[in-house]
Amino acid sequence: MFFRFAAAIALVVAVALTGTAIESRSLGLRRAISYQRYQLDVLTEQQARLRVEAQRAGAPAQLVEPLEQGRLQLLPPESPQRKSQRTTPLMNWE
């Protein structure tokens, strides 16, 4: 009788403890997901800001005049697809 009673109590306690552990794990995972979402928001925002900066720096309004005045050098790529030197006749026809 005593053993049955003790076993029943032990079973109930074990189930409760397991439930608590699962609940705790679930909360931990939810926190991790929330944190990932927050990180994603932060990184998306950083990407937007950096993109604005990059676009501002490379805006045609910044580059066209120096290019026309020859203050910017056109660098050839390191590994060109064509062996012959590239020319830009349309930019030089004047």
Next chain:
Amino acid sequence: MPASPTPAALPSAPLWRRARLVVTLVGVGWLVLAGRLVQLQYLDRDALSERAEQQRVFAEEIAPRPGDLLDRQGRLLATSVQTRSLYLVPHQIPNPQAVAEKLAEALGLSADDLSERLATQGDRHFLWVKRRLTDEEVDKIRALELRAGTWGFRDEYQREYPQDALAAQVLGLRDIDGVGRGGIEEGADGELRGKTGKRLLTRDARGRVLEVLSDADQPPLPGRSIRLTLDIVVQLFAERELDQVIANWKPESCCCVVMNPQNGDILAMASRPSFDPNHPEAADLDAWKNRTIADIYEPGSTFKPMVVAYGLDQGVLKTDDVFHCERGEYRMGNRVLHDHHPYGSLSLTDVLVKSSNIGMAKVGERMQNAKLFEAATLFGFGRKTGIELPGELTGILRPLAKWTSYSTGSVPMGHEIAATPLQLITAHAALAHQGKLVSPRLILREDADATRLQGLTQETVSESTARWVIEHPMAEVVSRGTGKRARLPGYRVFGKTGTAQCLSPEGGYVSGKYVSSFLCGGPVEDPQVLVLVVVNQASVGSEAFGGKVAAPAAANILRQSLVYLRISPDADLMRHAADWESDVELQ
């Protein structure tokens, strides 16, 4: 056996009655409580649960990120970044005056104004202090260490325009509440805005957040990014030339449109005066107007090619027709028409090349009002082009019933009708596109069906007629006519000059004020670029001819655009360019 109690030991009858009364009352009380319990827990359960839920669960809106605007090459024209906006909870602030002074010092606001607002709205739960703070301002606010629960930041989106003032009127603005105002921001607001999300939170009786119910999240749907037909490099070319026009001729205003006539793509659209959308507070009132769609003017001589094309197509005119231009003075009914120079007989080609008003009046006499009206309607005058921008005007094309014999001479010269610059370039694009009128467009659609529907064409004149007008009179306008300043080495260019008197708001014309315009395109063999420059009331010098004021700017824009778009010049034409360059300088 115990003895039965004596009559003296039993409770008396009155006491017994009182006891029963008390028990009855207590029993009734318990029944009432039980009944109330049943009512609350069973009968009113749903209503009370809902009320508790409303008090406990709070839905917070999450603003969506608006879509970006890109040019046709993918360069960023408009995007949004997050900023913080400061709010206060006035009814939680015990010392509004002190808080107002601290905040005013940190944010550069008026302490008295802020203090007054806190005093007059002291019972509110939410009060904006300043929106869209800079990072430095956010740090200053944090450093103040104000009492928790009395203030907070809310994330909002601020629009950034990395190309600064380029295409300002085309793009428009998003206001402080994220609503598009003007331009594509307004025209495509539904697509750009996105859909607000929702996040459910539980809060206690004091409004403090206990838990985020992430299972019930409704994430915000970001706005759709839109790619425009604009090319920001061509836009830059156009705006630089307009700045030069402003410097050289000091007009009231000017504008420019660059279009691909084969598909109606708008490559550039610019107006002056203009503004920087990153600093709208510094803009003049008249800088907001997109003059390419919101200004109307009499097209003048730039209307003539459409009239001639339609007359040829209807068989009323022939390419070898000759018109006597009465030596510069022609009585037509009650009026006397004049040309700038006294011409004798001119071919139909020369009527356009020399831009003879008398020649065109005689064309009008042959065509008569009905056909002139058909020509104007067919080429899109008097109705909107349907471009995806708000505020487009329809122009003025009076009903045929209101035309008079006066109209027969005026309309062929481009008077008695009013059009926007966009309507005019669209009409010319029909001639450049084998006689097919294409709707101009600003938004590049990737969906094939949408693209097909957008590019609906309307036949105006036959392909052969359109080609003849482009290759002969309009090309000769540039090679030997009023548009010589638009000649480009290496390219065969066509064009038409226009000089029209300014319309007066009270009716009639403003004396001595002109709208100078020039439309050009190239190459003649296969037109890829069309440019229209309109200059309103140039105030430098005594002459305001389109060929002098507007043609050089239009030609420069055309030349730069052709080179940029890698449309190769003709080698033979390049070799002969030196022959007429000196001719232009002498002009």
